[in-house]
Every structure is written in structure tokens, then in C-alpha cells.
Amino acid sequence: MVADSELAVNIEDLGFHYPDNGGAIFSGLNLKIKKGERFGLFGPNGAGKTTLLSLMTGLLSADSGTITLLGNDVRKKNKDVNKLIGFVPQDFSYYQELSPVENLEFFGAWSGLNKQQIKTRTDELLHILGLENVRNKQVDKFSGGMKRRVNLAIGVIHNPAILILDEPTVGVDVQTRHAIINYLMELNKKGTTLIYTSHQLSEAEGLCEEVALIDVGKIITQDSLTNLLKEHQQDSLEDLFLNLTGKEYRNDL
Amino acid sequence: MIFKLWATIKKDCRVLIRDGIGLSLMFIMPIVLVVVVTDIQNGTFQLINKNKMAVLVCNRDTGESGKQLIAAINKIGLFKVYDLPKNQDAKTIVDSMKDKEALLSVTIPEDFTRKVKAKAKSVSNKAMVSFGLQADSVQKYVGDVSPLTLYYNPVIQEQLRFSVKGGLQSALQIVESRETLRTLYFAINEKPLPEKLEREMLSNKAAINEIPVSKNGSLRAPNAAQHNVPAWTIFAMFFVIMSLGGSVVREKVSGSFVRLKTLPTNFAVGLLSKQITYVTVTVIQAVVIFALGIWGFPLMGLPGLNIPLDVFGLLIVTIICGWCAVSYAICVGVFAESHQQSNGFGAISIVILAAIGGLMVPSFAMDTSLKAVANLSPMHWCLQAYYGLFLEGGKLTDVMQYLIPLVLITLVLQLITFLGLKRKNLI
Numbered sequence: 001m002v003a004d005s006e007l008a009v010n011i012e013d014l015g016f017h018y019p020d021n022g023g024a025i026f027s028g029l030n031l032k033i034k035k036g037e038r039f040g041l042f043g044p045n046g047a048g049k050t051t052l053l054s055l056m057t058g059l060l061s062a063d064s065g066t067i068t069l070l071g072n073d074v075r076k077k078n079k080d081v082n083k084l085i086g087f088v089p090q091d092f093s094y095y096q097e098l099s100p101v102e103n104l105e106f107f108g109a110w111s112g113l114n115k116q117q118i119k120t121r122t123d124e125l126l127h128i129l130g131l132e133n134v135r136n137k138q139v140d141k142f143s144g145g146m147k148r149r150v151n152l153a154i155g156v157i158h159n160p161a162i163l164i165l166d167e168p169t170v171g172v173d174v175q176t177r178h179a180i181i182n183y184l185m186e187l188n189k190k191g192t193t194l195i196y197t198s199h200q201l202s203e204a205e206g207l208c209e210e211v212a213l214i215d216v217g218k219i220i221t222q223d224s225l226t227n228l229l230k231e232h233q234q235d236s237l238e239d240l241f242l243n244l245t246g247k248e249y250r251n252d253l
Numbered sequence: 254m255i256f257k258l259w260a261t262i263k264k265d266c267r268v269l270i271r272d273g274i275g276l277s278l279m280f281i282m283p284i285v286l287v288v289v290v291t292d293i294q295n296g297t298f299q300l301i302n303k304n305k306m307a308v309l310v311c312n313r314d315t316g317e318s319g320k321q322l323i324a325a326i327n328k329i330g331l332f333k334v335y336d337l338p339k340n341q342d343a344k345t346i347v348d349s350m351k352d353k354e355a356l357l358s359v360t361i362p363e364d365f366t367r368k369v370k371a372k373a374k375s376v377s378n379k380a381m382v383s384f385g386l387q388a389d390s391v392q393k394y395v396g397d398v399s400p401l402t403l404y405y406n407p408v409i410q411e412q413l414r415f416s417v418k419g420g421l422q423s424a425l426q427i428v429e430s431r432e433t434l435r436t437l438y439f440a441i442n443e444k445p446l447p448e449k450l451e452r453e454m455l456s457n458k459a460a461i462n463e464i465p466v467s468k469n470g471s472l473r474a475p476n477a478a479q480h481n482v483p484a485w486t487i488f489a490m491f492f493v494i495m496s497l498g499g500s501v502v503r504e505k506v507s508g509s510f511v512r513l514k515t516l517p518t519n520f521a522v523g524l525l526s527k528q529i530t531y532v533t534v535t536v537i538q539a540v541v542i543f544a545l546g547i548w549g550f551p552l553m554g555l556p557g558l559n560i561p562l563d564v565f566g567l568l569i570v571t572i573i574c575g576w577c578a579v580s581y582a583i584c585v586g587v588f589a590e591s592h593q594q595s596n597g598f599g600a601i602s603i604v605i606l607a608a609i610g611g612l613m614v615p616s617f618a619m620d621t622s623l624k625a626v627a628n629l630s631p632m633h634w635c636l637q638a639y640y641g642l643f644l645e646g647g648k649l650t651d652v653m654q655y656l657i658p659l660v661l662i663t664l665v666l667q668l669i670t671f672l673g674l675k676r677k678n679l680i
Contacts, residue, residue, distance in 0.1 A: 057515045060678065082517040093508030095264065097271040102264065109260030110518040138271070154512070 008070060008162050008193035009033040009056060015064035016055060025051050026217045029065070033210070038184075038194045040208030040225075042201065042237070044245050048217045049197045053164055056195070057087050069162060083112055086160030090167040092147050093154075096140035100131050100150050103139065104157055111158035118157070125153040128183060145176030152180060162193045169203060181207055201237040211237065215245050257518055261526035268500055269530065275496025279538060283489030287482055287542055291555055294477040305330070306417070307355035311337040311346055316366020318428050322401075325424035326359070331417070339363075346404060356406040357417060362399040369398050373432035377440050386441065398429065431455055476556035482546040483639035484612045487632050489542060490535040490575050491606070494582035494599035497531050501586025502595045510679045520680040524670075528579050535575025536568075561642040566649030570642060573656055573663070574635040580666040581631065587673040606630045634659040 004010060014029040025048050033039045043049050054060040055067060058074050058081065067074040072081045094103045101122055108118035126132045129149040134142065139150055152168060165184070169177045184207065188194050198204055204211075205225065212222035221228060225237065234240040269275070310326070312319045327334050337349055337358070346358050362368075381387035401421065405414055434454060438446035504510050513523060546558025561567050582599070589595035607613060609623065610632030619627060627633045634655045641652035674680040 059511060059514055079517040079519065082515055085515065087512060087515040089508050089512060091508040093512040095268060095504075095509065096507070097268050098264065102267055106260050106264040107512075107516070109257045110513060110516040110522075112517050114256065 006035055007032055008035045010068045013065035014062055016062050035193055036191055038188050038209045040204045040211045041197045043214035047214045084161045086155040086163045088152050088155035088165045088168050092151055099136045101135045107154045108157045113158055121157050129153055145172040148172050164195045167198050205237045257522050261522055262530055265526050265530040272496050278495040279492055287485035291477050291481040295555055305333040308332040309335050309337050309349055309355045309358040311341050311360045313339045313363040314361045314365035318366040318369040319361045321428045325427045329420045331420050356409050358404040360402040364399055369432050372398055373436040376433050377436040380437055381440055478546050478550055478556045478558040479643050482558045483643050486539050486542045487635045488607055489538045490578040491603045493531050493578055497582040498586040498595035498599045499592050502589050502592050531579040532575045535578055536571055539571045563648040567642055569649055570638045573659055577631045577659055577663040580663045584666045584670045587670050606632050611636055631662045
């Protein structure tokens with residue numbers, strides 16, 4: 001049993017349905033993620049991963065139950081809760097017409113940083129993510145890998161305590177993937193809780209220490225990766241995934 | 254809060270400056286439009302008042318009335334008359350119109366003088382009986398004067414055709430009246446009507462003084478620039494939809510809106526920034542187009558624009574018109590699912606709003622039901638407010654009656670935008 005003060009995320013008895021899509025997506029869902037953990041949430045298409053992440057970030061509002069981030073209730077629509085989280089969506093959710101510096105300046109301001117903090121963090125992040133020499137170039141000219149790094153930089157500019165990553169390395173080359181994963185490990189060492197979702201399970205094996213599998217709106221298992229593989233007598237996360245969620249096609253409408 | 258707003262305005266300005274197509278649609282296209290439309294309207298004015306319209310006249314009549322009619326047509330001042338041989342048939346007349354690039358042709362029938370004289374005799378007899386100077390007798394019905402035939406090129410607009418027809422009827426009236434006067438005078442006095450008296454009786458019409466009714470007492474007659482520049486400035490302002498609507502859609506589709514929602518800043522900052530940035534753009538559009546009207550038009554041989562005396566009022570009207578245009582663009586952007594939808598719906602809806610708002614056809618010329626519909630177009634209220642300042646010489650207080658509905662429409666658009674953002678879970 002983990003004390004509430006040690007939890008980064010605590011979801012209890014969560015209920016949710018989309019207004020224009022009758023049936024419940026979640027009903028009585030519970031999930032606990034410890035502070036400083038590298039947590040992986042995996043499931044087939046349509047399992048409810050993105051919806052769950054949207055509820056955690058306050059993009060969607062739950063019908064029932066509670067979601068707390070470091071003890072703060074997400075449902076109270078307190079904008080201060082948003083300072084605790086960084087969100088790196090799967091899409092390039094920023095302004096392609098702007099340069100990395102201009103994007104970071106804007107998103108830094110919206111994240112609550114002042115001018116000096118933005119400048120310091122911008123220089124730091126562009127150096128770490130290898131974007132210094134293109135800092136003033138328009139992002140729409142960038143390769144997919146460079147765009148991914150800009151996407152990540154925006155998500156972490158305010159040093160969030162919890163970083164939520166939705167497929168942060170999709171479509172990038174090996175070098176970029178390696179750099180991103182290394183950077184995420186660095187962040188985690190400094191205390192950032194990582195909540196990660198991806199379909200690239202071999203990559204996830206190297207990153208995540210705690211894993212939850214979700215299917216049709218239910219957490220079907222959650223434990224450390226080592227324990228899960230041992231318990232289900234599987235060699236890899238991918239085998240475990242197929243074993244627990246089946247091999248049939250999932251059509252996510 | 255101020256820092257966040259400033260950062261957002263900077264972002265919006267940068268996005269706008271890098272949208273070359275949007276910028277050209279907002280500035281170059283309306284400028285071209287205002288120059289072309291003013292030039293066309295001014296050209297129509299010149300055609301009627303200065304250059305005169307070419308008209309071919311085929312006079313099949315051999316009598317005096319046909320010649321008098323041609324002289325009367327010449328005297329109207331609208332037409333430059335070219336004579337055609339009297340034996341030409343309809344096809345030859347039409348061909349001659351093409352050759353001489355005349356848009357009009359009039360054929361005077363061969364019995365014109367005879368019929369005019371017969372009618373004058375008939376009217377004169379009736380008058381004599383009425384005066385008691387002649388015994389009543391059964392009058393032989395003489396029939397109407399044979400009609401003139403007016404050939405016209407279909408490119409002539411109905412309005413202009415009615416003016417031409419009015420001019421011809423006025424000329425006919427002079428010819429018929431002259432003949433009646435002469436006949437009647439002869440019947441009474443048994444001598445011809447003296448030429449001087451005839452001229453006085455037919456020509457001494459009361460003059461018409463034209464006075465433009467203005468609130469500031471100015472007697473300056475409005476020109477084509479005064480009508481067109483405000484109208485097409487409004488059109489240009491609403492064209493911000495091509496850049497702003499698309500920008501809102503891009504932010505939605507890229508997921509930027511979603512990301513902003515996860516950040517500790519109220520989304521109202523984003524909406525406020527867009528409004529400040531793009532209202533400024535609409536004010537710049539107005540300044541550029543007005544400057545073109547004042548200094549550029551005279552260089553192009555067009556009448557110059559006269560700026561209203563209440564410049565502060567003009568600024569306030571421009572800001573409110575711009576705010577309405579920006580609110581409309583954001584509203585369309587929020588509901589459109591794609592850039593194509595935003596641009597397509599935006600462009601077509603603006604043309605429709607301009608048409609029903611009186612930018613293309615004056616709203617006073619619309620029928621009652623369409624006038625009621627015009628009230629729903631924000632462009633109608635923008636135009637009324639601008640006309641109040643530009644044409645009627647009014648002040649801000651004089652155009653408040655138009656600004657209040659405009660502000661109400663703007664607030665409704667803002668409310669719809671808010672509900673749309675809520676419904677789409679973007680705020």
C-alpha cells in the first residue's frame with residue numbers, strides 16, 4: 001500500500017463517457033502512479049489510453065470519481081494544477097510558421113515562466129536536444145525528428161513534475177529516438193515522473209519500470225515490468241501484450 | 254497576465270506576417286477591387302454626363318416632326334446622335350450598331366409627322382370645344398402617335414435603359430406639345446404661333462437645384478470615391494477571414510489549442526490576442542485604402558476621397574467594424590473542420606453578407622423583405638455608419654444608431670464562438 005503523499009497520480013473510481021457516444025468508456029477505473037516513476041500505459045487502438053491521458057491533463061472532465069496529481073484535484077479546474085504537468089502530444093502541436101525559439105517563447109509564457117526563465121530554459125533545451133543551429137529557422141522546414149524534439153522541448157520548458165508523453169518517438173530515426181529516450185531518462189533522474197504511452201513496445205521495455213495494460217476501458221494488469229514478465233511467463237513486453245489483449249484486429253472508430 | 258498577452262500577440266503577429274497569401278488577400282485584393290469598382294462607376298458617370306452615349310437615329314419620317322425630335326434628342330445632352338439612311342431595315346440597323354460601337358439606336362416611323370399633326374389637331378379641337386369657341390361635333394378617332402423603336406445592346410443595365418427611355422420620352426413630349434400649341438394657337442388666332450412665344454412656352458422650365466442633405470451643412474456633392482471606398486473597405490475588413498479563419502482552423506487541427514488547454518493560462522488570453530492583433534490589421538487596411546482614396550485616386554484620374562470632419566468618430570467606427578469582422582472570422586474558424594471549409598464558407602458568406610448588406614446594390618433599392626434581411630448583415634450596419642460620416646457629414650453621435658446593432662451582432666458572434674469552443678471541448 002502506497003501513501004497518498006508518495007503518489008504522482010491517483011485515479012479512483014473513474015467514470016467517463018463521450019456525450020455523443022452513448023456507452024461508458026471507463027467505469028470504476030483505478031490507477032496509482034508513484035512519484036518519480038517511469039510509467040508505461042499500453043493497450044491496443046481504442047483501448048482508452050488517449051482518453052485517460054486527456055482526463056489526467058484536464059482536457060476532458062470525468063463523469064465521476066477523482067483524479068489527483070500530486071494531491072491536487074484535476075476536476076476543480078484549477079489552472080495551477082496545469083503547472084505540475086507537461087504534455088507532449090503525438091501531433092506536432094505547435095506553430096509550424098514559427099522558429100523553435102519563437103515557439104518556446106510563446107509556450108513558455110503560457111506555462112507561467114517570465115522572460116528571463118524562458119530565455120534560460122530555451123538555451124538549455126535547444127542545446128540538449130541539438131537544435132541550437134536551427135533555433136531561428138521556421139519549424140515547417142524541419143525533418144520529422146527535429147519536429148519531435150521541438151514538440152518535446154515545448155512540453156518540458158517549465159520543468160513539470162509530471163511529464164505525459166503520447167507516442168513521443170513515432171516516425172523518428174534511430175538517432176533521434178536514442179536522444180529523446182536518453183533525455184527522458186535524465187529528466188526522470190532529476191525527479192520528473194514520466195507517464196508514457198506508445199505502440200513501440202521494445203522501446204518501452206528500455207524506458208518503463210512500471211507498466212499497466214489497458215483494454216476496453218479497464219486496467220487489465222499493472223506491476224513492474226520484471227514482475228509482469230515473470231508472472232505471465234513471457235519473454236518480452238510485446239509477447240505479454242499479445243497474450244493479454246489477443247491477436248485480433250482492433251478497429252478504432 | 255500582460256506578459257502572456259504580449260507573448261501571444263507577438264506569436265499571432267509572426268504567424269500573420271508569414272502568411273503571405275492571407276496578407277495579399279487582405280490588402281492587395283481589396284485595393285484592386287476598390288480601384289476597379291470606383292473606376293467603373295466613375296466611368297458610367299462620365300459616359301452619361303461627359304462623354305455622351307452614341308445613338309444611331311434612322312429617321313424614316315420625311316416631315317418636320319421627325320427633324321424636331323432629333324433636335325430635341327440632341328438637346329437632352331445625354332446622347333451623341335449619328336444619322337442613318339432612312340431606308341435601313343432592322344438587320345442593317347443592328348449591324349450598324351456593331352460597326353459604330355453604338356449601344357442604342359432609335360427608329361422614327363415614316364408617318365410620325367402625320368400622326369403627330371393629327372393628334373395635335375384632335376387635341377386642339379377638343380380644347381376649342383371646351384373653351385366654347387367651336388361647336389361640338391363627332392371627332393374622328395385619329396389614334397396614338399406611332400411608337401418609336403429603341404434598339405439597345407443588352408449590356409446596358411436596366412437602370413441606364415430607363416434613363417435613356419425617360420430622355421426619349423421627354424424629347425417626344427416636346428415635339429407633341431409644340432405641335433399641339435401651334436395648332437391650338439392657329440385655331441384661336443388664325444395666325445401662326447410667334448417663334449419667341451413658342452420658345453418661351455416650351456423652354457422656360459423651372460430649374461432644379463440639387464442640394465445634398467448633410468448633417469454638417471456641406472454642399473459638396475458625393476462622388477464615386479465617397480460611395481465606393483467605405484463600402485469596399487468594409488469588404489476588405491471582412492476578408493480577414495481568409496487569414497484569421499484559416500489560422501484558427503490550423504491551431505485546432507494541429508492540436509495547438511489542445512496543448513494550450515493543458516497550460517496554466519486562461520484561453521481568453523488567446524482570443525483577446527487574436528482580436529487585438531486582427532482589429533489592428535483591419536484598422537491598417539482602412540488607413541491604407543483611405544490613403545489610396547485621398548492621394549492615389551486623383552493620380553489615377555479618379556475623384557479623390559474626402560475624409561469626414563469627425564476623424565475620431567471615423568476611427569471608432571473603423572475599430573467597431575473591424576472588431577465585428579474579426580469576431581465573424583474567429584466564429585467561422587471555430588466551427589470549420591478544415592482550412593478549405595473555412596476559406597470556402599468564409600469567402601462565399603462574405604459575398605452574400607455584402608450583397609444583402611447593400612455593398613453591391615444600395616439597400617434603399619431593395620424590396621421590403623430584403624431590407625429586413627439586410628438588417629441581419631453586419632456589413633449593412635458598417636456601411637450605414639460609414640455613410641453617416643462620409644456622405645452625410647455626421648459625427649460619431651449621429652451614427653450611434655448604427656453602431657449599437659453592430660456591437661450587438663458582434664457580441665452574439667462572440668457568444669456563439671464561446672459556445673462552439675465549449676462544445677468542441679477546446680476551452
